[in-house]
Amino acid sequence: MHLDVRSSAQPAPGSDASAADVFQHVQEGLAVIDAAARFVEANPAARALCGLPAGDVAGVPSPFPAPGSAPSPGSTAEATVEWLAGRPGGRREFSYLVSQVPGREQWVVSFRDVTVSRRQQRRLAAIAKAASRVASKRSLVGTLEALAREVAQTDSLAAVQVLTVDSGGHRLHVMGASGFVRAPDFFDKLMQCRARGARLVMLEALESREPLVVADRYEAVMQDPAWEPLHELMGRPRWDWFASVPLLARGEPVGILNAFFAPGQTVGDAELEFLLAMAEQAAMAVDHAALLERERDIASREERQRLARDLHDSVVQQVFSMMMQARSLGVLVERGLPPAPEKVAQVADDLSASAEDVLADLRGMVVELRPATGPARGLVSALRSLIDTTGARTGLDATLDVDDPAGELAGLDADLLEDVYRIIAEAVHNSVKHASAATMRVRVAVVSHGSRRRLVAEVTDDGCGFEERSAPPGESSPAGGFGMTAMRERAARWGGVVRVRGLSPGGTRVHLTLPLLPSLPTTDPNDEEPSA
Secondary structure, eight states: OOOOGGGOSSOOTTOSSOHHHHHHHOSSEEEEEETTSBEEEEOHHHHHHHTOOSSOOTTOBOSSOOGGGSOOTTOOOOEEEEEEOSSTTOEEEEEEEEEEOTTSSEEEEEEEEOHHHHHHHHHHHHHHHHHHHHHTTOOHHHHHHHHHHHHHHHTTOSEEEEEEEOTTSSEEEEEEEESSOOOTTHHHHHHHHHHTTOOOHHHHHHHHTSOEEETTHHHHHHHOGGGGGGHHHHTSSOOOOEEEEEEEETTEEEEEEEEEOOTTOOOOHHHHHHHHHHHHHHHHHHHHHHHHHHHHHHHHHHHHHHHHHHIIIIIIHHHHHHHHHHHHHHHHHHTTOOOOHHHHHHHHHHHHHHHHHHHHHHHHHHHHTOOOOOTTTOHHHHHHHHHHHHHHHHOOEEEEEEEOTTOGGGGSOHHHHHHHHHHHHHHHHHIIIIIOOSEEEEEEEEEEETTEEEEEEEEEEOSSOTTTOOOOTTSOOTTTSHHHHHHHHHHHHTTOEEEEEEOSSSOEEEEEEEEOOOEEESSOTTOSSOOO
């Protein structure tokens, strides 16, 4: 392609228009660049696409790579390039072809704007990827964290937050985020802003179950004294428009997706449709996690039915045997045939042994049937009762250590406390059943790593060791059985991890690590109605 822009004054003989006329009036962007990828000339379409200033553009850097790294001259393969245009709308994407001007160190670039089509392609890919994550049954925290990043990267947003509502519908937890710096006191400061009268748009969207879009939200927040506690945290990265989209599952709100748009971006129908599609995938992930929890409840009920059968097959039968033995002695006495001392001693020994077996079985079942822990009772209280009962039933030297100087455990979500208790109880049960240990130590602590807080729990015994344990015939191994699967699923629900390893020279350690997610009340603590 050879365009001599210097010959724009006179058309070639016998032609209707000169190359220069084509250069100036064609609808596609045409530009001449030098070896350093700087503009030499650009037609009006190219100036409009690149947001170039009026007047001479010679020497202005172009969006395109230096010709040495560009497609070879005469190449018919289009390449794409991104450009932070000096115009409203911010980042643009161009598809282009480049050809060298014969005999000169100049290149002609033909390009067009593919921002909308490429963005649509990325949005469709992001929706498909989010749907795949939901279908793959990853942890809820992992899924929503990835979804937040996907939304932010796909539309080049400044920041994204995904929050979910707890089972009681009273608090919002951040389950995924991208953009803003994570700060442990973010929600504390947000509550301060709320107390000052700050408008929390996401609570309005949650209550109305409709997406809300606010233009120029950044300026309103930064100029509002009520938001002063969060000015520093929310000031970086810079953003402008704000959209809050509720996550709806079966018509009920289960969370919120907050999108903070970069300066120059606006929220139109296409942007809102993408957010709605991603919010739908997030809602499906939350709903899927809730369905799994209901399945666990069903499994728990089935386990209670199994215990009831065990109660009938063991305890009831043993008590019936004890009753028959005692009645036989009574029958002999009634007939005037007092039993010999040896017979009385034998029956007494049998009754004593049966009573011990019954008591052991009952204590074991009481531990397994122990009601779920809750905020009123407290995790520590429930664990102390579990350890005391286990020690009394088995003779194990069992101890509980709690490191929570700030008392944070008492304020955690009830569902999270329930899962933590069940994980520890299952680890204790496995140790009693498989380890043949003499001592057991249970430790629970709240620890901080930079701006993040974690709950850490360990169950350690001095038994036969993890690798040497074997399951009874017909049962799964301790490492991969239903119990361990349930423990890992409960931890994964909150983005946590359960690890099991053998100790030297003997023993096993079950280690739980659980991130503590910040949360926000959905209603004003001083008012039953949501804050406006």
